[in-house]
Amino acid sequence: MTVYAVTGALLVALGLYGLIAARGLLRRVVAFNVVGSGVFLMFGALGWYEGHTDPVPQALIITGIVVALSASALAVGLVVAHARVSGGQVLEDDAP
Template sequence: MTLAELALIAGPVVLAIGLVAHLLVRDLLRRIVALNIASGGVMMVLLAIAARSSAPDPVPQALVLTGIVIMAATSGVALAFARRVESETDELDAPDDDVEQGEPS
């Protein structure tokens, strides 16, 4: 088994772990980390696709580099939002969706 085949198998597993953790965890920081883990799984798959032949394909490699930059920027914005939520509510849990909203005054 080559390294590319291993990455092609492990990538979807890492992606699934990140998505499941994002859906099950309420803490905002852990959700941000879970999304970063999921994007790491996508990058593993893209790199495995790029290395499938003797001459590596530069397009998936460029997509991975672009994804790293986008992931870093998105994580920074998400951390800023999480900090804002924490400063206003004194907790880092995601807000409840099932809270009944009162009638407008």
């Protein structure tokens, strides 16, 4: 099951790239969620032993999934509010 932990590590890298390189704000929210689930997958797969996953990481991951949704909802609200004010979804610092 190490393959899942390695996949999680690669997902963190992929999401990190999107979080920094993407200029669209909603795309960054998507990338942030990919980083999150990559961390969860790494964490959970490392707790796998003889057919079962350690229940403590499992519980912490469920907590993490819910917190990630809360953060995403707040971020999406801010992105939409920003777009209505500025007419775009790029931060001023990132504008070409």
